[in-house]
Amino acid sequence: MKNKYIYIAVIAALGLASCEPEFETEVNDASYSAGEADFSSYVAVGNSLTAGYMDGTVFRGGQAYSYPNLLAQKFAIVGGGAFTQPSFADDVNNLGGLMLGGVQIGGTRLVIDFAAGGPEPIVGTPTVEVSNLQATAYNNMGVPGAKSFHLLTPGYGNLGGVALGTANPYFVRHATSANATVLGDAMSKNPTFFTNWIGSNDVLSYATSGGIGVDQTGNFDPSTYGGNDITDPQVFAGTYNLIVNGGTHPVLGPITGLTSNGAKGVVATIPSVTSIPFFTTVPYNPLTKSVLGQGNDAVGEATINALNAQLYGPLKQALTVFGAGNRINLLSTTASNPLLIKDESLTNLSAQLTAAFTPTLGAATAAFYGQVFGQARQATSQDLVLLTTRLAIGTAPVGVPAPLDKYGITYPLEDKHILIPTEKTAIANATASYNNTIKSIAAAQNLAVADMNAIMNRLVNGLRLEDGQIYTADYFAGASNLSTVLFSLDGVHPNPRGYAVIANEIIKVINSHYKAKLPIYEVGGFPGVTVLGSN
């Protein structure tokens, strides 16, 4: 009988001793390493892209997806320290936008209203108050709107300068003092590792304004620049060198640069505008008979015939006389027709057209036509139509009577609506020059380079990422690309999924350049654009 209990005890013991599955090589935080990098104090400098700006603003929920914040979470696995971002705790309703002394100066975040269709600001009043000063240096020193030289500019965070346009409302909120500089506040965190993605706005604001600013190449005094101007490449190079290496600025005096304390880091190149949905979404030739007939092909065909007979035909005839007949072609009832635009680089034929139209239209009307169409031409595939222009097409220019009251159809779209080839060239030249500067300064300091320009250009044709999905730089097109779109609804800034792609690319650069081993994010799990049932 004694044996019985032994046997039963053995069985009972087996019943309780259940095995745990164990891997030969367990993946855990110890599987990763920082390599040559030291992430104990990571500081990010840059502009809106670094701040986590998306859907036209910084909002509390979006800021959490800034690429520096995503990077910091991976750095934390291999010894990264605490990472702080400017406080948006006052964005209680997660709307973004900005208030200055109770007056709204920045729009709320864009959403898709499923009931209405297109993107629109989410309904509500912002609660982010610029004058609510935090006076704190943060690890994320991305300042939306900042150009390269702004990082060195004292007073860029002075509340009194916001209304004057000399200060940046986002920097005002957290500048440590009215006279602090972005770089100075960044360096107060004593970075051991940094990312620097500054420079986009030195050319982008010119591009997103349709090229209404001035290409300041040759003007070495940035204090004379307008907000939409292109920064002189030498000014950019000098500024960028100071930001990275430090040195003595002729006016501002000694500057402590990001690498001053031996910090390692990643610098990022500037994406070319032709890879951003803001410039690639609206086609140059959207005018089909269906569009012109507002869905009715017969009406559209009649409209086209009338336009040809009354406007395009006579205009082409007159221009042909002056050797410029190729500016205008008759509209086609079968093809998609180009938009009518103003090209300020063309010879102004106002006087000639006025003279030509006077016999039929009378002097006053002819003069008006001459003035309107003196530099008009039809858009070509070489022109870039701004995303915001979509809403202008077909609307009435201020004070213009029928039949010329339709932008892009009977009245040329203006400079601010379109990037013409000369403007594109100025942008491309500046971008190329800046990127050469960034790469050469990085090479001299043996810093890692995240070539965002190259990555963005690959996205244009679709980039297959680790998770198997092909991501593109397309603008949100509805359910068809809900899971693959990387850009937010402002067409310039990424959405959370896009920022995850950026974080991954920087991680890969760190892994290869600094011999680190960091895990990446699964991009497909990140949210895309915000679609609401109603707004």
Add this chain to the structure above:
Amino acid sequence: MRKLLSMTLLALAGTSAFAGGYRVSLQGQKQLAMGHTGVAVVNSAEVMFFNPAGMSFLEDKFNASVGANALFAKTKFQNETYNWQNSTDNMGTPFNVYASYKINNWLSAGIAVYTPYGSEVEWDRDWQGSHLVNNIDLQAIYIQPTISLKVSDEFAIGGGPIYVTGSVSFDRNLNRSLANEAENRTDVNLEAKGITAWGYTAGFMFNPCKEIRLGVNYRSEIIMEARGGDATFNDVPAFAQGTYSTTTFNADLPLPAELTAGLSFNVTDKWMIAFDYNRTMWRAYESLNVDFDNSVPTSVNPRNYHDTNTYRVGTQYKATDKFTFRAGWYKDESPISSGYFAPETPRNDSMGYTGGLTYQINKKLGVDASFLYLHFDEVDASYDHYQENGQTIPFGGTYKSTVFSPGVGLTYSF
């Protein structure tokens, strides 16, 4: 006795019956302890599952076996690219009830109730593979009235119809990123209860000499046809609620046919060795298609299983009148083809190690105990047939499973 049986059945049928895989070889304490051999073994009423023909060769007039297992299935998952770790621990209680009665010298009849298929896997909600599965619970109870004809002292046939009653519950996220306004991920929950189906089993047993038995058994494929199950979409963002509304669904899940052949050999009066070979016709499971009643597109989930072989060996030693000891081993092939390793059935090839004993309290009543340890090698595997926006999105990593299952049973005969 009948009252006891029916009460046990009721108590067990109410619990979730399964774990860690979809074919669960735990159909009797004595035979499990011998590597789950049994197509040519006549030990107890358990033979009604392994080979109904063997009923004819049971010595007693009445034989009953009742048993249940505690099945602990654990799977760990990791992926180094993304620093992913996850795990799932599941516990199930498969059970069986067998009772046979020798009506006369050539005819035996009985009833068998057992649970050969099932799966319960519950991952953390919204885990990395949640677009494939959050949790699944498949239950199927086989009820098998059985007869056996003894053609001669050397040869018997047996078989019977199988009535299956089952249920399935399945939950997964709609895709990798969709969430509602409160940032809760959108998921679909499928639930079908009271699914019934019919099948059959048939076999023969041949005893060429006193020491050797040969047996062959076939159990037919049974397709669980879920019709009008409830499909509930949870945490759907407002803009998508028009499409993803509560509806019903239809889906078919095959419980594959199994052909078993084997032999047992009595080395001495006390010592027996048995060999079984199973061929499981998993090829039937090509795809799990969920057809929704509303405008939600049919969910097509390729499975592409292939037929599998299982090789079993077991042995039994009657040490005393009171004690019998058993041990066994088997090699179980996974039906999952490369690139089809879905986390709802994280199961690769395995080796089973079994053991157990019977303590005979008196001539009529015995207590059986058994254990099973299933060893899985760790495996780098992925499911490469999930579609998102027309692209195939693989999901994979390294998986490692263990299954452990102690069981107890009672045998009663006179």
